[in-house]
Amino acid sequence: MPDSLHRRAVEMLGARIVNGTYPSGSVLLASELEEELGVSRSVIREAVRVLTSAGLLHSVKHVGSRVLPSEQWNPYDPLVIRWRLTGPGKNSQLRSLTELRVAIEPVAAELAALYAPHGFGSGLRVLAASMGVAADSGDLRAFLELDVEFHSKVLVGSGNEMFASLAGPIGSTLRGRAALGLLPExxxxxxxxxxxxxxxxxxxxxxxxxxxxxxxxxxRTMAGTSSVWAEQPRVFPGPASKG
Structure with missing residues (x-):
């Protein structure tokens, strides 16, 4: 039960920060959050810890937790990505993630062909064949999860630990496209x-x-979705500051 309460508190607070309910510069007080969410102080402390590690909050001694500007959020944190994909900045987030895929995944595939261990490609063949079966049967949910697994494995197969760490964000991209109705039926x-x-x-x-x-x-993925973010301004972050 406590884990469930922690998750709920993290989800509620994180989503509210990302969607602007708690704007940048706001100070969140533990006592007020306890009452607002109906949870204990320990649950609030754990939620604040998670959100601080994601760059959304900064604890100020004897004051509370200050909401940080979006430029200081961890752009690779899966929670931040998911909240952004369901918030007002979803189109910009989808653009950033899709451009990341274009920059990284072709190189990861090249490295996997060079360095992946024996038998690795056979596993990818099985996944690709399963994707074909799911597509033919119209099982979009199965197709999506197989697609996520396929691209995650290619990143891991590159043998580059930094590429492998992007499996979560890229999986969020693929699922985010589905949530926004951008996958073909x-x-x-x-x-x-x-x-x-x-x-x-x-x-x-x-x-x-x-x-x-x-x-x-x-x-092709970028070409099929770029109209969604055509009017979105780009972000040019300045030097980070805790404020």
Missing amino acids: HPHGELTQLHMDIADAIATHDPVRARSSMELVVR
Whole structure:
């Protein structure tokens, strides 16, 4: 039960910060949050700790917890990503994540073709084949989860721990597209074939083909969703300050 209360407090407070209910500079008092959320002081302390680690809050001794500007939030934190994808800045967040995919995933596929251990590509082939079955049967939920697993495995297969750490944010991107209704109702065969091409290239240690096939996947994704964020301004953060 306590874990459930902690999660609920984190979700409620985090979502309110991201959607602007608690604007930047606001000071949150533990006593008021206890009453507002109907939870204990220990639950509030744990929620504040989680949100502080994500860069949303900064504790000020004898004052409370100050809401930090969005430029100081951890852009790779899966919770921050999820809240942004369901908040007023969802289109900008989707753009940032999609551009991250275009920059990183083709290189990750190339590295996986060069360095992934024996048998790694065979596992990707199984996933790609399963994606085709899910697409043919119209099971979008299964297709989405297989897609997330496929792209996460490619990042891990690169052998680069920094790329591997992006599996969470990129999985959030794929799920966020679905939540925003940006996935096709019936994924077309060409898309599933491109995933099989990536798997085959990695299995046969063909880095050029692996990179080019992944490039096609992520750039087609960008082309299909870029209209969503066409009018969104870009963010140019200044020097960080705790304020």
